[in-house]
Amino acid sequence: MQTSEGPRVAESVLRAYARTRPTLAEIRFMSGPTVLARPGDSLLRIAEANQVPLESGCQMGVCGADPVRILAGAENLTPPSVDERVALRRLALPADCRMACTARVRGHVTVALARAGAPPSTSVRADATVPERLRSSSRRRVVIIGNGVAGVTAAVELRERDPDIDITILGAEPYEFYNRMVINKLLPGSAQIDRLALLPSDWAASREIRHLRGIAARSIDRVRREVQTDAGDTLPYDNLLLATGAACDVSAIEEHRKAGTFVMRTIDDALRLREYIAERRCRRAVVVGAGLLGLEVASSIREMGSRVYVIETAAWPLSRQLDRTAGTLVQQLMMDLGIKILIGAGASALLGADHVEEVQLADGQRLKADIVLLATGIVPNVALAERAGLAIDHGVIVDDRMATSDSRIFAAGDVAVYRGSTPGLWLVAMEQARVAAINMLGGDCRYDARVPPTRLKVSGLDVLSVGNVTRTGGHVQQICVDDGDPRQYRKLFLRTGKASAAIVVGHQALHELVSEAVRANRDVSDVIPSLQRGDWTVLQT
Amino acid sequence: MSSADTSHTGEFGSRFLASLDDEDIATVLRYTEARRYSSGELAIRCGDADRSIYVVAAGSFDVVVPTPSGPRSVAVIRVGDIFGDLAFLDGEPRSADVRAAEDSEAFIMTPASFDRLRLAHPRLALSFLLDLGRILSGRFRDISRLLAARSGL
Numbered sequence: 001m002q003t004s005e006g007p008r009v010a011e012s013v014l015r016a017y018a019r020t021r022p023t024l025a026e027i028r029f030m031s032g033p034t035v036l037a038r039p040g041d042s043l044l045r046i047a048e049a050n051q052v053p054l055e056s057g058c059q060m061g062v063c064g065a066d067p068v069r070i071l072a073g074a075e076n077l078t079p080p081s082v083d084e085r086v087a088l089r090r091l092a093l094p095a096d097c098r099m100a101c102t103a104r105v106r107g108h109v110t111v112a113l114a115r116a117g118a119p120p121s122t123s124v125r126a127d128a129t130v131p132e133r134l135r136s137s138s139r140r141r142v143v144i145i146g147n148g149v150a151g152v153t154a155a156v157e158l159r160e161r162d163p164d165i166d167i168t169i170l171g172a173e174p175y176e177f178y179n180r181m182v183i184n185k186l187l188p189g190s191a192q193i194d195r196l197a198l199l200p201s202d203w204a205a206s207r208e209i210r211h212l213r214g215i216a217a218r219s220i221d222r223v224r225r226e227v228q229t230d231a232g233d234t235l236p237y238d239n240l241l242l243a244t245g246a247a248c249d250v251s252a253i254e255e256h257r258k259a260g261t262f263v264m265r266t267i268d269d270a271l272r273l274r275e276y277i278a279e280r281r282c283r284r285a286v287v288v289g290a291g292l293l294g295l296e297v298a299s300s301i302r303e304m305g306s307r308v309y310v311i312e313t314a315a316w317p318l319s320r321q322l323d324r325t326a327g328t329l330v331q332q333l334m335m336d337l338g339i340k341i342l343i344g345a346g347a348s349a350l351l352g353a354d355h356v357e358e359v360q361l362a363d364g365q366r367l368k369a370d371i372v373l374l375a376t377g378i379v380p381n382v383a384l385a386e387r388a389g390l391a392i393d394h395g396v397i398v399d400d401r402m403a404t405s406d407s408r409i410f411a412a413g414d415v416a417v418y419r420g421s422t423p424g425l426w427l428v429a430m431e432q433a434r435v436a437a438i439n440m441l442g443g444d445c446r447y448d449a450r451v452p453p454t455r456l457k458v459s460g461l462d463v464l465s466v467g468n469v470t471r472t473g474g475h476v477q478q479i480c481v482d483d484g485d486p487r488q489y490r491k492l493f494l495r496t497g498k499a500s501a502a503i504v505v506g507h508q509a510l511h512e513l514v515s516e517a518v519r520a521n522r523d524v525s526d527v528i529p530s531l532q533r534g535d536w537t538v539l540q541t
Numbered sequence: 542m543s544s545a546d547t548s549h550t551g552e553f554g555s556r557f558l559a560s561l562d563d564e565d566i567a568t569v570l571r572y573t574e575a576r577r578y579s580s581g582e583l584a585i586r587c588g589d590a591d592r593s594i595y596v597v598a599a600g601s602f603d604v605v606v607p608t609p610s611g612p613r614s615v616a617v618i619r620v621g622d623i624f625g626d627l628a629f630l631d632g633e634p635r636s637a638d639v640r641a642a643e644d645s646e647a648f649i650m651t652p653a654s655f656d657r658l659r660l661a662h663p664r665l666a667l668s669f670l671l672d673l674g675r676i677l678s679g680r681f682r683d684i685s686r687l688l689a690a691r692s693g694l
Contacts, residue, residue: 007557007677007680008556008622010558012558012561036576038571336660337660
């Protein structure tokens, strides 16, 4: 008696594959797999699905997390957007580079990881650098406090525009500038610390920027125009940029200091949470807040095998980015991933003796929890600015030139409040830093407070929001397409015939197209019938 | 009835995904990754923890297991054959190397893609799993019969 041969697939499946085969594009990763990809797929998606080690970031071509070199077939990729071209230039990458997230394939391409040749950094962590003796200089001096995206972007912009200026940047964290947008992926280990660096380790030295890591500013003397550091040094400045970022707003929860309560702002936050989950074998998590951060962290915790509840006081998740229909759809899609979002539910207390055991909701309901993650918004880190006597309203108040109440001091990123708002977004910080840098050099650049695109970075969900989607009214026209697919959704907002905002759930091939149309505030009044029929490729000009 | 018959026929059709119509098959295929392998390239490495399931679309692969006397080729997998199905279900490390015997192609369902299929098309994901389960129980019955025959029962 013979055992049957191994399992075989139906002939009809092989025939179906053979039919699609001619449409597939061969994407060859150097020293990696050769993938037969569907046209329209991004290089990032292809890499991630095929275990090519590439870290993702903003997924909009801006942050610089996923550069790749195109060794052949560059013409078989969708051309770079304005945002991507700016990022490629800012990162001073070789001319054959693209950002994998926004390069979509149309034919055969040969790809190499852009940083493959760089010496492997042992770790992003570095010991606090002892500042060199600061030579007196007649050069104009700019001091930047904070080495997150706002601080680093400003430093790079300043150097690009002025080769002579004296630039010092200090950051309290001991790490090189890193990709804060994906630190939650450190939890399940799908990202590694030494791949979170967004710039080569010599980014500051190669630009003659003095970079002090692990050193915080202690005080600002606005009369003498000096910054005192906690290492005992004095840094004189002609212009100062405050880029101290923000902390998680934990005011909503009393007793939040109980063991088992976490926030997610830094690499160390992520490492602490990961360790706690492993040590205590945590199986139940409650995330407070269903914004982008809350949902992204929830999905990472879920990936580690925990049961996850997300509680949200608003009527639907991502209420700043989505309308009710899209929010409710995302709630459903998250539920399918094993993440339950409780709507209209606020936490009123964390219960437990020496560590968190339960979360009590406002309605009295209790959820068992080994860990509680607070993702309830941000509080700008204003202590330094406050002591220096700058005008504060929640954050450091800036005008449209990013100047504070002291004309020599600028602020950008999560510490700044512009027209009463601190969006807490990476792209906002980048743009504000660019504006601040130009103005510090005597230019006159005004910040355009448009709402930049945001993507929900949860594996398996494609959610894009761009522009102000909460502003409605008679003069805002909405085009909402029903594709007959209950798992997809798209809506375009027009103001006087121009694309002003959009929400897209699913339809990932449309994301750059839609972002670009809104960014350019494109007049689409001629193509409204096509848009209404669902043909959004007309957004491309 | 021979064991081959029991595992290859049945009310749901004889082979993996045979019960699906062309539209359903096209949908399932959209959730797979297709890969090309040069002759000699490893598709699966013994000991690896990845959980993808593979279908050979072109060419052939050798299954090579480590033995005390060195690696030994134990099987050849050809067009239409499925491999990696056990780890897909139980997550155990791979028990053998699978190496392209010539320039070959395979399409692959990764656990992440399967999750997406499950999200978007629960009915198809269920068919996929039931079919896989049916094929595996067929093999299990074969082995049970073989063991029974060997022990003279």
